[in-house]
Amino acid sequence: MQNWIKITELENIPLMGARVIKYEDLEIAIFKTKDGSIYAINNICPHRQGKLSDGLVHEKVVTCPLHNTDVDMISGESIGEEYECTKTYELKIENSLVYLNLK
Amino acid sequence: MKEKLIVVGNGMSGLRVIEDLLEINKDKYDITIFGEEPYVNYNRIMLSYILSQEKTFEDTIINHESWYTQNNITLHKGDKVISIDKLNKTVTSQNGKVENYDKLLIATGSKPFIPQTVGSNLNNVIAFRNKADVDTIIKTIDKSKTAVVVGGGLLGLEAAYGIAMHGVKTILVHRSGSILSQQLDSTGGKLLQENLEKYGIEFKLNTTIKQINGISDVEEVEFSDGSSVESNIVVFATGIIPNKDLAIEAKLDTKKGIIVDDFMATSDKSIFAVGECVEHKGNTYGLVAPLYEQGKVLAKKLADVEVDGYSGSTLSTRLKISGVDLFSAGDYLGDETTEELILLDEKVGIYKKLVIYDNKIIGIVLYGDTADASWYLKLLKEHTDISDLRTKILFGKSALSGDSGHGGDDVNSMSDDEEVCGCNGVCKGDVVNAIKDKDLKSLSDVKSCTKAGASCGSCLGLVEQILVNTLGDEYNAVEEGICDCCDVGHKEIKECINENEFSDVYEVFEKLNWKTNDGCIKCRPAINYYLLVKYNDDKYKNDKRSALVNDRNYANIQKDGTYSVVPRIWGGLTSPQELKDIADIAVKYDVPTVKFTGGQRLDMLGVKKEQLAPMWKDLNDCGFVSGQAYAKGLRTVKTCVGSQWCRFGTQDSMAMGVKLEKLTWGSWTPHKYKIAVSGCPRNCAEATIKDFGVVAVDSGWEIHIAGNGGIKVRVTDLLCKVETDEELIEYTKAFMQFYREDAYYLERTAHWLERVGLEYVKKIMLDTQKREYYVLRFEESQKSAQVDPWAKAIEDGFTKEFSPIVIKPEESVSFEAKEIN
Numbered sequence: 001m002q003n004w005i006k007i008t009e010l011e012n013i014p015l016m017g018a019r020v021i022k023y024e025d026l027e028i029a030i031f032k033t034k035d036g037s038i039y040a041i042n043n044i045c046p047h048r049q050g051k052l053s054d055g056l057v058h059e060k061v062v063t064c065p066l067h068n069t070d071v072d073m074i075s076g077e078s079i080g081e082e083y084e085c086t087k088t089y090e091l092k093i094e095n096s097l098v099y100l101n102l103k
Numbered sequence: 104m105k106e107k108l109i110v111v112g113n114g115m116s117g118l119r120v121i122e123d124l125l126e127i128n129k130d131k132y133d134i135t136i137f138g139e140e141p142y143v144n145y146n147r148i149m150l151s152y153i154l155s156q157e158k159t160f161e162d163t164i165i166n167h168e169s170w171y172t173q174n175n176i177t178l179h180k181g182d183k184v185i186s187i188d189k190l191n192k193t194v195t196s197q198n199g200k201v202e203n204y205d206k207l208l209i210a211t212g213s214k215p216f217i218p219q220t221v222g223s224n225l226n227n228v229i230a231f232r233n234k235a236d237v238d239t240i241i242k243t244i245d246k247s248k249t250a251v252v253v254g255g256g257l258l259g260l261e262a263a264y265g266i267a268m269h270g271v272k273t274i275l276v277h278r279s280g281s282i283l284s285q286q287l288d289s290t291g292g293k294l295l296q297e298n299l300e301k302y303g304i305e306f307k308l309n310t311t312i313k314q315i316n317g318i319s320d321v322e323e324v325e326f327s328d329g330s331s332v333e334s335n336i337v338v339f340a341t342g343i344i345p346n347k348d349l350a351i352e353a354k355l356d357t358k359k360g361i362i363v364d365d366f367m368a369t370s371d372k373s374i375f376a377v378g379e380c381v382e383h384k385g386n387t388y389g390l391v392a393p394l395y396e397q398g399k400v401l402a403k404k405l406a407d408v409e410v411d412g413y414s415g416s417t418l419s420t421r422l423k424i425s426g427v428d429l430f431s432a433g434d435y436l437g438d439e440t441t442e443e444l445i446l447l448d449e450k451v452g453i454y455k456k457l458v459i460y461d462n463k464i465i466g467i468v469l470y471g472d473t474a475d476a477s478w479y480l481k482l483l484k485e486h487t488d489i490s491d492l493r494t495k496i497l498f499g500k501s502a503l504s505g506d507s508g509h510g511g512d513d514v515n516s517m518s519d520d521e522e523v524c525g526c527n528g529v530c531k532g533d534v535v536n537a538i539k540d541k542d543l544k545s546l547s548d549v550k551s552c553t554k555a556g557a558s559c560g561s562c563l564g565l566v567e568q569i570l571v572n573t574l575g576d577e578y579n580a581v582e583e584g585i586c587d588c589c590d591v592g593h594k595e596i597k598e599c600i601n602e603n604e605f606s607d608v609y610e611v612f613e614k615l616n617w618k619t620n621d622g623c624i625k626c627r628p629a630i631n632y633y634l635l636v637k638y639n640d641d642k643y644k645n646d647k648r649s650a651l652v653n654d655r656n657y658a659n660i661q662k663d664g665t666y667s668v669v670p671r672i673w674g675g676l677t678s679p680q681e682l683k684d685i686a687d688i689a690v691k692y693d694v695p696t697v698k699f700t701g702g703q704r705l706d707m708l709g710v711k712k713e714q715l716a717p718m719w720k721d722l723n724d725c726g727f728v729s730g731q732a733y734a735k736g737l738r739t740v741k742t743c744v745g746s747q748w749c750r751f752g753t754q755d756s757m758a759m760g761v762k763l764e765k766l767t768w769g770s771w772t773p774h775k776y777k778i779a780v781s782g783c784p785r786n787c788a789e790a791t792i793k794d795f796g797v798v799a800v801d802s803g804w805e806i807h808i809a810g811n812g813g814i815k816v817r818v819t820d821l822l823c824k825v826e827t828d829e830e831l832i833e834y835t836k837a838f839m840q841f842y843r844e845d846a847y848y849l850e851r852t853a854h855w856l857e858r859v860g861l862e863y864v865k866k867i868m869l870d871t872q873k874r875e876y877y878v879l880r881f882e883e884s885q886k887s888a889q890v891d892p893w894a895k896a897i898e899d900g901f902t903k904e905f906s907p908i909v910i911k912p913e914e915s916v917s918f919e920a921k922e923i924n
Contacts, residue, residue, distance in 0.1 A: 005910055006910075007908060007910065008908050012903075012908075014648075014904055015648075016621075016648035017648060017904060018904075019904060019907075019908055020907040020908065021907065021908050021910060022907045022908070022909045022910065023909075023910045023912070024912060027907070034620065034621060048156075048241075048245075048662075049245075049663075049664070050664060051664040051712075054652050054655075054656065054660065054664070054712070055652070056623075056624050056627065056628075056648075056649075056651075056652075057621070057648065058619065058620075058621035058622060058623055058624075058627070059619065059620055059621050063623070063624040065651075065652035065660055066660070066662065066664070067156055067159075068159070068624055069159075080159070080160070080161045
């Protein structure tokens with residue numbers, strides 16, 4: 001079962017930065033990396049619940065702003081530490097609009 | 104044909120034997136290691152730093168997978184050896200592996216002792232022994248308001264400190280009347296307790312746990328004094344027991360631990376044992392230095408090199424809590440036959456006690472100032488007659504030579520057999536010889552080769568001094584990379600940036616052969632800073648995406664992800680109207696906490712990110728600009744009331760403070776930068792622990808530099824005295840710019856000065872021409888720097904990102920995507 005929602009225009013996601021999407025109780029960060037790819041992951045770091053959207057983006061990784069835990073945006077895994085995975089979401093772009101699958 | 108060596112245990116003592124053995128003869132054995140934990144070899148001593156979040160697990164790894172591979176060692180992680188067949192010389196593991204050995208080394212360490220108490224079988228009643236314990240503690244205290252730690256020994260205190268650092272109320276229960284009673288006398292214990300209480304740890308002494316209540320998890324703890332507390336976790340740090348299970352199963356001789364001889368051989372001469380699991384001449388050891396001493400002997404024995412047997416160890420210990428200096432060794436209590444030399448300054452928090460017998464030191468307690476620990480320990484170990492030193496000995500080694508010094512150990516006066524690293528039993532001579540013999544050039548080389556500084560890290564400064572002294576001019580030739588992304592250090596990066604033209608951080612990465620495309624949290628902010636300093640804000644646009652979160656969002660991120668907002672209060676002076684404006688804004692945004700900072704400003708804490716921009720706008724409208732309380736830049740200029748109001752004030756410190764703040768705010772510095780101006784030598788603005796401290800005297804101003812009131816307090820050094828305000832302003836400009844350009848990113852003035860030396864700074868600052876050069880460069884840089892970052896962020900539209908995009912459920916759509924990104 002897929003549950004696509006329309007988010008925003010692609011240009012509203014800052015390069016090497018993030019926008020936060022709030023949907024009911026969910027808070028999801030949409031990141032855009034240097035090559036223009038976008039990734040959606042739960043905004044909460046699995047280590048100490050820092051907001052990943054405030055983290056430093058490098059390649060496909062975001063570093064949590066609270067304690068520098070690195071989280072892989074593709075898999076949601078924390079790198080070098082054994083914390084639980086962060087949930088990741090599927091994204092699609094059509095006509096410069098970003099859609100997010102909440103499944 | 105190589106012999107087969109099997110090591111049972113992948114911990115610190117067993118692996119140290121292997122490291123030493125490989126150094127002596129790397130071809131003698133085929134080595135296989137079994138480890139019960141699912142990790143490579145890590146530094147158990149540093150678990151407390153992981154708990155207090157001062158280090159990550161990665162920082163504690165001693166040998167990575169690559170080390171095992173490079174040395175052809177087979178490692179079975181997460182596989183415990185469960186039996187030994189002495190007759191056929193085989194071991195069997197839990198996963199069913201059966202391996203032959205010619206020599207077997209048992210290094211199974213110890214097990215935590217958890218006393219049987221009602222409820223001690225509940226979930227979250229744990230020890231503080233391995234990484235899994237630390238993970239459980241961190242996970243559980245997230246949901247707990249109170250934690251209980253049992254045991255006031257080294258481990259218990261470190262556990263309590265680590266938990267308290269998470270903002271959790273921590274109760275430490277200890278059965279005797281004084282903490283650290285195995286290492287400290289009651290005076291030292293009292294001073295330490297007072298210090299730890301400042302971190303929010305509550306002590307229940309002469310108390311034990313009566314019972315732990317709960318259904319499956321811990322819910323409540325009852326104490327022997329009749330009180331109780333709601334808690335979700337109980338951490339036991341009540342001692343360790345040598346882990347001799349395997350030896351018992353194999354019918355080796357055991358008592359308290361596995362019995363070994365002076366060459367660490369067990370009752371079976373093909374089987375050796377080392378570490379916390381062994382008993383040597385009736386003694387068991389739970390500190391790392393003795394285990395490494397045993398390891399050195401065993402490595403030589405295994406390599407068939409002649410060696411004197413192990414004869415036992417003198418125990419000494421340091422507490423691994425940031426900001427708490429504590430050292431003890433030997434018989435620190437003494438008895439009716441011994442004398443005590445004591446220096447006690449409770450106000451400053453310094454306590455030194457030497458226990459003397461027959462004019463020789465037999466026990467040491469140092470609290471608050473441990474700089475001379477290795478010297479006292481040497482006197483103790485060598486049974487030196489101290490009759491001639493007696494009147495000055497408590498004032499330290501420098502007092503004997505007449506050099507009052509300014510902190511730090513004088514490595515030149517250390518003898519080769521003086522201990523540098525207590526954790527690993529490394530002496531100065533070992534370090535010097537390794538540097539010379541193996542051509543070591545960097546601190547990391549010295550750490551990995553000698554192990555000095557590789558455990559708790561408290562001696563790293565000393566190790567570096569030895570490296571600097573041994574290499575002389577060569578020292579700067581090789582620098583460590585600033586992170587894993589590169590092989591170049593700050594010095595080389597700065598030189599490269601100064602010699603070339605770059606327009607962004609990526610061009611620097613390319614020029615210096617970065618291993619990653621985007622760098623990381625360590626290197627990208629550093630490169631961004633160096634570019635900013637070179638070009639100033641008007642020629643190089645600050646790359647927000649490369650800045651640390653506080654510098655990027657112009658507010659201080661807090662533990663819950665909210666922010667704190669601090670408007671600038673020039674020189675600490677405000678007015679009723681300004682206070683009213685700040686109060687109105689705090690009410691408008693429902694700010695949960697408003698606090699006066701140590702720097703005489705008002706801090707609004709608990710502000711949501713989306714509130715930042717409108718709050719800044721309101722503050723701007725009332726005439727406030729950002730206080731840069733988050734910045735690697737000028738934070739604050741603290742002042743006393745000075746000659747305007749104070750009966751003793753000799754100069755107008757308030758006016759000067761405002762002037763200096765208006766002069767210096769806005770530009771970026773390597774780290775935060777604080778100034779204070781005191782109106783008289785009573786120094787009420789505490790100028791002598793600031794980066795730049797100004798103290799008024801009758802004849803003008805004293806200028807003090809490189810102070811720090813942080814974890815390790817550093818009192819400033821006097822740079823010079825000046826007679827006029829104009830001269831003071833000139834030095835203010837010149838020093839700040841010199842620091843901006845000369846220090847490494849994230850290097851406080853205190854660390855910078857200790858690295859480059861006071862003479863170097865004086866040489867530049869007291870030279871009129873050089874000072875003028877830096878004044879001019881400062882003035883140039885300030886032209887583009889003094890822009891309020893709050894107003895600029897709103898103007899640039901950067902704050903749009905601060906607002907979340909809120910999607911309502913009814914906006915969900917069915918969608919069939921055609922393009923996949």
